[in-house]
Amino acid sequence: MMKTCHSVDIAMMKIARPPDQLCSLGLGSCVGVAIYDPIAKIGGLIHILLPSIKELGPGHSRTKFADSGIADLVDEMIKAGSSKSRLKAKMAGGATMFALSSNSPIASIGKRNVESCRETLASLGIELVAQDTGGNSGRTIYFDVETGNLRIKTVEKPEKII
Amino acid sequence: MTDTSANIEDIRNDALSEINNIGAGNAATAMSAFLGQPIRQSIPKVFRVPLSDMANALGGAEKVVVAGLIEMSSDVSGFLVVIQDISQADRIVEIVTGAAPANTDKLSISRYSDFEVSLLSETVNIICGSYITAISTFTGLKIGASIPYLCVDMIGSVVSATAAEIGKTGDFALIFESELYNADERVSGKLILIPDQESCNSIMASIGVI
Numbered sequence: 136m137m138k139t140c141h142s143v144d145i146a147m148m149k150i151a152r153p154p155d156q157l158c159s160l161g162l163g164s165c166v167g168v169a170i171y172d173p174i175a176k177i178g179g180l181i182h183i184l185l186p187s188i189k190e191l192g193p194g195h196s197r198t199k200f201a202d203s204g205i206a207d208l209v210d211e212m213i214k215a216g217s218s219k220s221r222l223k224a225k226m227a228g229g230a231t232m233f234a235l236s237s238n239s240p241i242a243s244i245g246k247r248n249v250e251s252c253r254e255t256l257a258s259l260g261i262e263l264v265a266q267d268t269g270g271n272s273g274r275t276i277y278f279d280v281e282t283g284n285l286r287i288k289t290v291e292k293p294e295k296i297i
Numbered sequence: 298m299t300d301t302s303a304n305i306e307d308i309r310n311d312a313l314s315e316i317n318n319i320g321a322g323n324a325a326t327a328m329s330a331f332l333g334q335p336i337r338q339s340i341p342k343v344f345r346v347p348l349s350d351m352a353n354a355l356g357g358a359e360k361v362v363v364a365g366l367i368e369m370s371s372d373v374s375g376f377l378v379v380i381q382d383i384s385q386a387d388r389i390v391e392i393v394t395g396a397a398p399a400n401t402d403k404l405s406i407s408r409y410s411d412f413e414v415s416l417l418s419e420t421v422n423i424i425c426g427s428y429i430t431a432i433s434t435f436t437g438l439k440i441g442a443s444i445p446y447l448c449v450d451m452i453g454s455v456v457s458a459t460a461a462e463i464g465k466t467g468d469f470a471l472i473f474e475s476e477l478y479n480a481d482e483r484v485s486g487k488l489i490l491i492p493d494q495e496s497c498n499s500i501m502a503s504i505g506v507i
Binding site: 144145146147160161162163164165184185230231232233234235244245248272273274275290291 | 348349350351352357358359361364366368403404405443446448450451452453454455456457458460461
Protein backbone atom coordinates (compact mmCIF):
# COMPACT_ATOMS: atom_id res chain seq x y z
CA MET A 136 0.00 0.00 0.00
CA MET A 137 1.22 3.53 -0.76
CA LYS A 138 2.39 5.52 2.21
CA THR A 139 0.78 8.93 2.10
CA CYS A 140 2.68 11.69 3.87
CA HIS A 141 0.46 14.40 5.31
CA SER A 142 2.21 17.73 5.65
CA VAL A 143 1.68 19.52 8.94
CA ASP A 144 2.31 23.25 8.37
CA ILE A 145 2.84 26.04 10.90
CA ALA A 146 0.18 26.06 13.62
CA MET A 147 -1.48 22.87 12.37
CA MET A 148 -2.01 19.43 13.90
CA LYS A 149 -2.95 16.15 12.22
CA ILE A 150 -3.66 12.58 13.24
CA ALA A 151 -2.88 9.52 11.09
CA ARG A 152 -2.92 5.74 11.13
CA PRO A 153 -0.51 3.36 9.35
CA PRO A 154 0.60 3.20 6.64
CA ASP A 155 0.31 7.01 6.44
CA GLN A 156 3.09 9.28 7.67
CA LEU A 157 3.09 12.80 9.00
CA CYS A 158 5.74 15.37 8.21
CA SER A 159 6.75 18.99 8.85
CA LEU A 160 9.12 20.63 6.40
CA GLY A 161 11.67 23.23 7.41
CA LEU A 162 11.24 23.59 11.16
CA GLY A 163 13.36 26.46 12.46
CA SER A 164 12.51 27.82 15.89
CA CYS A 165 9.22 25.93 15.60
CA VAL A 166 8.93 22.56 17.33
CA GLY A 167 7.33 19.43 15.88
CA VAL A 168 5.81 17.32 18.66
CA ALA A 169 4.97 13.75 17.63
CA ILE A 170 2.73 11.71 19.92
CA TYR A 171 1.83 8.08 19.34
CA ASP A 172 -0.02 5.15 20.80
CA PRO A 173 2.07 2.07 19.93
CA ILE A 174 -0.79 -0.37 20.59
CA ALA A 175 -3.68 1.41 18.86
CA LYS A 176 -1.26 2.54 16.12
CA ILE A 177 -2.43 6.12 16.13
CA GLY A 178 0.00 9.01 15.70
CA GLY A 179 -0.39 12.76 15.87
CA LEU A 180 1.92 15.62 14.92
CA ILE A 181 1.68 19.30 15.83
CA HIS A 182 3.80 22.18 14.45
CA ILE A 183 4.24 24.62 17.35
CA LEU A 184 5.09 28.26 16.71
CA LEU A 185 5.00 29.86 20.16
CA PRO A 186 5.34 28.73 23.78
CA SER A 187 2.12 29.77 25.44
CA ILE A 188 -1.41 30.97 24.67
CA LYS A 189 -1.41 32.60 28.11
CA GLU A 190 0.92 35.35 26.87
CA LEU A 191 -1.60 36.43 24.24
CA GLY A 192 -5.09 35.65 25.42
CA PRO A 193 -8.12 34.48 23.43
CA GLY A 194 -8.76 35.05 19.74
CA HIS A 195 -5.74 33.04 18.65
CA SER A 196 -5.64 29.64 17.04
CA ARG A 197 -4.93 27.16 19.86
CA THR A 198 -2.70 24.95 17.73
CA LYS A 199 -0.14 27.75 17.37
CA PHE A 200 0.95 27.29 20.98
CA ALA A 201 2.72 24.51 22.88
CA ASP A 202 0.46 24.53 25.95
CA SER A 203 -2.98 24.70 24.29
CA GLY A 204 -1.96 22.82 21.12
CA ILE A 205 -0.44 19.74 22.74
CA ALA A 206 -3.43 19.45 25.08
CA ASP A 207 -5.80 19.61 22.08
CA LEU A 208 -3.77 17.03 20.16
CA VAL A 209 -3.91 14.63 23.11
CA ASP A 210 -7.70 15.12 23.36
CA GLU A 211 -8.12 14.43 19.64
CA MET A 212 -5.99 11.30 19.89
CA ILE A 213 -8.07 9.98 22.79
CA LYS A 214 -11.24 10.67 20.77
CA ALA A 215 -9.66 8.74 17.88
CA GLY A 216 -9.23 5.71 20.12
CA SER A 217 -5.85 6.11 21.84
CA SER A 218 -5.36 5.43 25.50
CA LYS A 219 -3.77 8.34 27.34
CA SER A 220 -1.64 6.06 29.52
CA ARG A 221 0.00 4.52 26.44
CA LEU A 222 0.90 7.80 24.74
CA LYS A 223 4.57 8.55 24.14
CA ALA A 224 6.09 11.72 22.68
CA LYS A 225 9.11 12.71 20.62
CA MET A 226 10.03 16.18 19.53
CA ALA A 227 12.41 18.03 17.22
CA GLY A 228 13.10 21.65 16.30
CA GLY A 229 13.57 24.77 18.39
CA ALA A 230 16.72 25.94 16.60
CA THR A 231 18.18 29.44 16.79
CA MET A 232 18.38 30.57 13.17
CA PHE A 233 19.79 34.06 13.55
CA ALA A 234 22.53 34.95 16.05
CA LEU A 235 20.66 38.00 17.33
CA SER A 236 21.53 39.94 20.44
CA SER A 237 20.07 38.25 23.49
CA ASN A 238 17.49 40.97 24.23
CA SER A 239 15.70 40.39 20.93
CA PRO A 240 12.45 38.43 21.29
CA ILE A 241 13.31 36.01 18.49
CA ALA A 242 16.76 35.18 19.86
CA SER A 243 15.34 32.78 22.44
CA ILE A 244 12.06 31.72 20.83
CA GLY A 245 13.29 28.21 19.88
CA LYS A 246 14.54 27.53 23.37
CA ARG A 247 11.34 28.81 24.97
CA ASN A 248 9.24 26.67 22.61
CA VAL A 249 11.19 23.52 23.57
CA GLU A 250 10.89 24.35 27.27
CA SER A 251 7.13 24.89 27.05
CA CYS A 252 6.62 21.63 25.07
CA ARG A 253 8.57 19.71 27.71
CA GLU A 254 6.56 21.27 30.56
CA THR A 255 3.24 20.69 28.82
CA LEU A 256 4.01 17.02 28.15
CA ALA A 257 5.09 16.55 31.77
CA SER A 258 1.95 18.19 33.11
CA LEU A 259 -0.18 15.90 30.91
CA GLY A 260 1.78 12.88 32.17
CA ILE A 261 3.08 11.94 28.69
CA GLU A 262 6.55 10.48 28.58
CA LEU A 263 9.02 12.28 26.31
CA VAL A 264 11.06 9.37 24.98
CA ALA A 265 13.39 11.16 22.56
CA GLN A 266 14.22 14.62 21.27
CA ASP A 267 16.50 16.46 18.91
CA THR A 268 16.25 20.14 19.71
CA GLY A 269 18.23 23.38 19.69
CA GLY A 270 21.28 24.07 17.53
CA ASN A 271 21.45 26.40 14.56
CA SER A 272 20.04 24.27 11.73
CA GLY A 273 16.58 23.91 10.30
CA ARG A 274 15.02 20.44 10.34
CA THR A 275 12.53 18.48 8.26
CA ILE A 276 10.83 15.66 10.13
CA TYR A 277 8.97 12.52 9.00
CA PHE A 278 6.92 10.67 11.58
CA ASP A 279 6.23 7.00 10.92
CA VAL A 280 2.99 6.26 12.74
CA GLU A 281 3.51 2.48 12.44
CA THR A 282 6.84 2.38 14.28
CA GLY A 283 6.85 5.70 16.13
CA ASN A 284 10.15 6.55 14.43
CA LEU A 285 10.91 10.21 13.86
CA ARG A 286 13.28 10.71 10.93
CA ILE A 287 15.14 14.04 11.00
CA LYS A 288 16.77 15.68 7.98
CA THR A 289 18.95 18.78 7.98
CA VAL A 290 20.63 20.44 5.00
CA GLU A 291 24.20 19.42 5.79
CA LYS A 292 24.26 16.84 8.57
CA PRO A 293 23.50 13.12 8.08
CA GLU A 294 19.91 12.04 8.53
CA LYS A 295 19.00 10.62 11.92
CA ILE A 296 16.17 8.62 13.42
CA ILE A 297 15.06 9.00 17.01
CA MET B 298 -17.01 43.15 4.20
CA THR B 299 -18.69 46.56 4.18
CA ASP B 300 -17.94 49.29 1.64
CA THR B 301 -16.00 51.29 4.19
CA SER B 302 -13.67 48.48 5.12
CA ALA B 303 -13.18 47.63 1.43
CA ASN B 304 -12.10 51.24 0.88
CA ILE B 305 -9.74 51.13 3.79
CA GLU B 306 -8.30 47.95 2.33
CA ASP B 307 -7.81 49.72 -1.04
CA ILE B 308 -6.11 52.72 0.53
CA ARG B 309 -3.96 50.40 2.60
CA ASN B 310 -2.89 48.43 -0.48
CA ASP B 311 -2.16 51.65 -2.39
CA ALA B 312 -0.04 52.91 0.48
CA LEU B 313 1.85 49.64 0.73
CA SER B 314 2.43 49.56 -3.05
CA GLU B 315 3.76 53.09 -2.91
CA ILE B 316 6.15 52.20 -0.08
CA ASN B 317 7.23 49.21 -2.15
CA ASN B 318 7.81 51.39 -5.26
CA ILE B 319 9.93 53.89 -3.38
CA GLY B 320 11.82 51.18 -1.49
CA ALA B 321 12.60 49.16 -4.62
CA GLY B 322 13.69 52.32 -6.45
CA ASN B 323 16.04 53.27 -3.62
CA ALA B 324 17.38 49.72 -3.50
CA ALA B 325 18.05 49.64 -7.26
CA THR B 326 20.01 52.91 -7.07
CA ALA B 327 22.03 51.79 -4.06
CA MET B 328 22.76 48.35 -5.51
CA SER B 329 23.92 49.95 -8.78
CA ALA B 330 26.50 51.91 -6.82
CA PHE B 331 27.53 48.85 -4.79
CA LEU B 332 27.87 46.49 -7.74
CA GLY B 333 29.23 49.11 -10.15
CA GLN B 334 26.72 48.31 -12.87
CA PRO B 335 23.25 49.49 -13.87
CA ILE B 336 20.48 47.78 -11.89
CA ARG B 337 16.84 48.02 -12.84
CA GLN B 338 13.82 46.88 -10.88
CA SER B 339 10.86 44.78 -11.91
CA ILE B 340 7.39 46.17 -11.24
CA PRO B 341 7.18 45.61 -7.51
CA LYS B 342 4.36 43.58 -6.09
CA VAL B 343 3.15 43.45 -2.53
CA PHE B 344 1.02 40.73 -1.07
CA ARG B 345 -0.29 39.57 2.23
CA VAL B 346 -0.01 35.86 2.89
CA PRO B 347 -1.35 33.73 5.72
CA LEU B 348 1.34 32.55 8.09
CA SER B 349 0.92 28.89 7.17
CA ASP B 350 1.41 29.64 3.45
CA MET B 351 4.46 31.85 3.88
CA ALA B 352 7.10 29.20 3.13
CA ASN B 353 5.17 28.04 0.04
CA ALA B 354 4.74 31.61 -1.20
CA LEU B 355 8.51 32.01 -0.98
CA GLY B 356 9.39 28.92 -3.00
CA GLY B 357 8.76 25.89 -0.76
CA ALA B 358 9.72 25.06 2.84
CA GLU B 359 12.78 22.94 2.01
CA LYS B 360 14.41 25.19 -0.57
CA VAL B 361 17.81 26.34 0.71
CA VAL B 362 18.20 30.12 0.58
CA VAL B 363 20.39 32.93 1.85
CA ALA B 364 18.35 34.96 4.32
CA GLY B 365 19.29 38.28 5.82
CA LEU B 366 17.47 39.80 8.76
CA ILE B 367 17.35 43.27 10.26
CA GLU B 368 15.49 44.21 13.40
CA MET B 369 13.64 47.54 13.35
CA SER B 370 13.23 49.66 16.44
CA SER B 371 12.03 53.11 17.56
CA ASP B 372 8.57 54.14 16.17
CA VAL B 373 8.25 50.90 14.19
CA SER B 374 9.34 47.60 15.64
CA GLY B 375 9.52 44.32 13.78
CA PHE B 376 11.73 42.62 11.24
CA LEU B 377 12.80 42.89 7.65
CA VAL B 378 13.93 39.67 6.02
CA VAL B 379 15.58 39.51 2.60
CA ILE B 380 15.37 36.12 0.88
CA GLN B 381 17.82 35.36 -1.92
CA ASP B 382 18.37 32.22 -3.95
CA ILE B 383 21.79 30.63 -3.42
CA SER B 384 22.55 31.28 -7.10
CA GLN B 385 21.74 34.98 -6.74
CA ALA B 386 23.90 35.36 -3.64
CA ASP B 387 26.73 33.50 -5.43
CA ARG B 388 26.34 35.87 -8.37
CA ILE B 389 26.60 38.96 -6.13
CA VAL B 390 29.82 37.53 -4.66
CA GLU B 391 31.13 36.94 -8.18
CA ILE B 392 30.24 40.44 -9.38
CA VAL B 393 32.02 42.07 -6.44
CA THR B 394 35.05 39.79 -5.98
CA GLY B 395 35.40 38.45 -9.53
CA ALA B 396 35.47 34.86 -8.21
CA ALA B 397 33.01 32.15 -7.14
CA PRO B 398 32.28 31.74 -3.38
CA ALA B 399 34.81 29.99 -1.13
CA ASN B 400 33.10 26.58 -0.73
CA THR B 401 30.49 25.94 -3.40
CA ASP B 402 30.03 22.36 -2.15
CA LYS B 403 28.57 23.65 1.13
CA LEU B 404 24.94 24.54 1.69
CA SER B 405 25.38 26.43 4.94
CA ILE B 406 26.89 29.73 6.00
CA SER B 407 30.33 28.10 5.57
CA ARG B 408 29.73 28.26 1.81
CA TYR B 409 30.96 31.84 2.12
CA SER B 410 34.22 33.21 3.53
CA ASP B 411 34.10 35.86 6.28
CA PHE B 412 34.63 38.52 3.67
CA GLU B 413 31.84 37.14 1.47
CA VAL B 414 29.49 36.98 4.47
CA SER B 415 30.11 40.65 5.20
CA LEU B 416 29.64 41.49 1.54
CA LEU B 417 26.28 39.68 1.44
CA SER B 418 25.34 41.28 4.77
CA GLU B 419 26.02 44.63 3.14
CA THR B 420 23.50 43.87 0.38
CA VAL B 421 20.97 43.08 3.13
CA ASN B 422 21.84 46.42 4.71
CA ILE B 423 21.39 48.22 1.41
CA ILE B 424 18.06 46.62 0.54
CA CYS B 425 16.60 46.94 4.05
CA GLY B 426 17.98 50.46 4.44
CA SER B 427 16.27 51.44 1.18
CA TYR B 428 12.93 50.18 2.44
CA ILE B 429 13.34 51.67 5.88
CA THR B 430 14.01 55.05 4.27
CA ALA B 431 10.92 54.56 2.09
CA ILE B 432 8.66 53.70 5.04
CA SER B 433 10.15 56.50 7.09
CA THR B 434 9.74 59.11 4.33
CA PHE B 435 6.24 57.97 3.52
CA THR B 436 4.99 57.87 7.08
CA GLY B 437 7.18 60.38 8.91
CA LEU B 438 7.97 57.70 11.50
CA LYS B 439 11.42 57.30 12.95
CA ILE B 440 12.87 53.82 12.35
CA GLY B 441 16.09 52.42 13.76
CA ALA B 442 17.80 49.38 12.26
CA SER B 443 20.02 46.68 13.78
CA ILE B 444 23.10 45.28 12.08
CA PRO B 445 22.26 42.60 9.46
CA TYR B 446 22.25 38.91 10.41
CA LEU B 447 22.84 36.28 7.76
CA CYS B 448 21.74 32.65 7.64
CA VAL B 449 21.84 29.90 4.98
CA ASP B 450 19.22 27.20 5.49
CA MET B 451 15.79 25.89 4.47
CA ILE B 452 13.32 28.66 3.76
CA GLY B 453 10.75 27.20 6.17
CA SER B 454 13.19 27.29 9.03
CA VAL B 455 14.48 30.80 8.37
CA VAL B 456 11.00 32.26 8.18
CA SER B 457 9.66 30.40 11.20
CA ALA B 458 11.63 32.41 13.74
CA THR B 459 10.18 35.60 12.31
CA ALA B 460 6.78 33.97 11.79
CA ALA B 461 6.74 33.54 15.55
CA GLU B 462 6.77 37.31 15.83
CA ILE B 463 3.83 37.70 13.45
CA GLY B 464 2.12 34.82 15.18
CA LYS B 465 1.97 36.93 18.30
CA THR B 466 0.03 39.67 16.59
CA GLY B 467 -1.81 38.71 13.42
CA ASP B 468 -1.84 35.75 11.10
CA PHE B 469 -0.45 37.45 8.01
CA ALA B 470 2.95 38.54 6.73
CA LEU B 471 3.59 41.23 4.15
CA ILE B 472 5.79 40.16 1.28
CA PHE B 473 7.30 42.84 -0.94
CA GLU B 474 8.44 41.26 -4.13
CA SER B 475 10.74 43.60 -5.99
CA GLU B 476 13.27 41.90 -8.13
CA LEU B 477 16.45 43.71 -9.08
CA TYR B 478 18.12 42.90 -12.39
CA ASN B 479 21.42 43.83 -13.99
CA ALA B 480 21.80 43.62 -17.79
CA ASP B 481 20.74 40.00 -18.06
CA GLU B 482 19.95 38.37 -14.74
CA ARG B 483 18.10 38.67 -11.48
CA VAL B 484 20.35 39.76 -8.62
CA SER B 485 17.94 40.09 -5.76
CA GLY B 486 14.84 38.42 -4.47
CA LYS B 487 12.08 38.98 -2.01
CA LEU B 488 11.68 41.08 1.05
CA ILE B 489 9.38 40.19 3.90
CA LEU B 490 8.25 42.97 6.17
CA ILE B 491 7.14 41.85 9.57
CA PRO B 492 6.00 44.76 11.70
CA ASP B 493 4.26 44.00 14.98
CA GLN B 494 0.60 44.96 15.32
CA GLU B 495 1.30 48.21 17.13
CA SER B 496 3.74 49.27 14.41
CA CYS B 497 1.25 48.33 11.70
CA ASN B 498 -1.20 50.64 13.41
CA SER B 499 1.37 53.45 13.62
CA ILE B 500 2.17 53.07 9.91
CA MET B 501 -1.50 53.06 8.94
CA ALA B 502 -2.31 55.95 11.28
CA SER B 503 0.53 58.06 9.92
CA ILE B 504 -0.74 57.69 6.36
CA GLY B 505 -4.25 58.54 7.46
CA VAL B 506 -5.88 55.14 7.08
CA ILE B 507 -6.97 54.72 10.69
